[in-house]
Amino acid sequence: MSNPNQTAITPTRETDFPEWYQQVVKAADLAENSEIRGCMVIKPWGYGIWELMQSGLDAMFKATGHKNAYFPLFIPLSYLAKEAEHVEGFAKECAVVTHHRLDTGPDGRLRPSPSAELNEPLIVRPTSETIIGAAYARWVKSYRDLPILINQWANVVRWEMRPRVFLRTAEFLWQEGHTAHETEAEAIEETERMLAVYETFARDWLSLPVVAGRKSASERFPGAVETLCIETMVQDRKAIQAGTSHFLGQNFSRTSGIKFLGRDNSEQFAWTTSWGVSTRLIGAMIMTHGDDDGMVLPPRVAPVQVVLLPVTPKPDSRSSVLEAAEKLAASLRACRVWDEPLRIEVDARDLGGGVKNWEWIKKGAPIRIEIGPRDIEKGTVAVSRRDRDHKNKSFPTICELTAGLPKLLEDIQANLLSRAETFRLEHTHQIDTEADFRAFFTPQNPSKPKIHGGFALAHWDGSSETEARIKEELKVTIRCIPRGEFEPGTCPFSGKQSACRVIWAKSY
């Protein structure tokens, strides 16, 4: 009945990448758009991924000396206003609370009570530098109080005009680290350290081969002196900012009044940093690893790493198959990978086998194991990897399976990373003339733009004017100024001198 070449997701990536993305989110049961515009409902499978990300990151934050705390959701309007660039950056996307009570109006409908207007409006945090800065100002008196190394797991709200599930939503979940230091050098070191943590996490947990670097002035966090970032390329060759780490200098400590008496008995402002990653990482993973059959999950963040699918063709053997599956699951749970027990689930639901199999394919479970009466006789199982074709199965014995499963998961984890890395390298090109640059970022058929472009490594004279012109004309921006050594050269856009090549790309 079914077409063997049929894909589980329609359209395919090639046909319509943005629509493919939305269909994967739906088919994998990750999240859905809610009745609140721009806000998503994160469903258990999607939230399970987030929980695993949290636990991985949280351990890394603790290992680098940070502790968790929690600060208010509401920020007085005046706090935001203190830092000029900061307010300019966020003012246009703020949710504002102006009343604290409802009553019934003349038309009989509920309304914010005119008698309950707040003296000062509160904004729902778009980020917490200012409210946390106010707390730090109270806490810091002496250089002995520094450094403060705190992280907060929270939700934030940025009233985006063009929401897209996970990638840009009005409300999203994230962590924001906020630190205060005695010296500039320490704060810069912290900024670098946390970027390195993100880079490691993206690579080792999410199989995302990110590029680390710093932002140009125009792409900097509002109020930051320097913004470091990790950028990743997804399968339509656009860039996604996967995480940022900001060196805030003394900008926020001055406006928040975080000052202390230094070792030399002089009053000084603290040096602060902030850094964050969000549920956007889930979107980046979907777009990086997903295929035309749905999500493909790196095992380290897969809520179910191995799903057991009992094959029950005959009613009389059903219970014995289920029993064997549960027994196998129990023994596999004793295996460990990445220092944790394997996450195994037996899907014993009374549904057609094909339906169940495809559900797990679409959700991206790394390994599917079928076990049926014939397998039980032979002492084998049928194993499918999500990173390979769904018809490609191997038939190890139970012993071989048990011994090899952790290695298999590590293989998948590594394979996803190297696959994504190969893809990025294939679509990263050094470009030396404006004509080549334009050709690179211009689809052949403008009425039906196909996936095109990628990362262009091109020189840049360092001016915002050049950057703005390219953004205006081609919608291409500088994603990051990579680390490492680059030879100086000539800016293809202005002919002026350039210190190094930077990464240009279209972005989400």
Add this chain to the structure above:
RNA sequence: CGGGCUGUGGCUCAGCUUGGUAGAGCGCUGCGUUCGGGACGCAGAGGCCGCGGGUUCAAAUCCCGCCAGCCCGACCA
């Protein structure tokens, strides 16, 4: 905030031009047949046709108003 479009079972939509008692596919429930596989048959549940007003013997359909959402711009971690 400009320009375009759409509101009809859970979802995707047809019906509207030319008014006459609400339809399809998918999904859901039950029964049966299949089944190392996204299967099929039969039966069934489920609708203030966005809201308010008007025209008419009669409105999902025509007219007016309102509300909501979507797309394209502008804007944007």
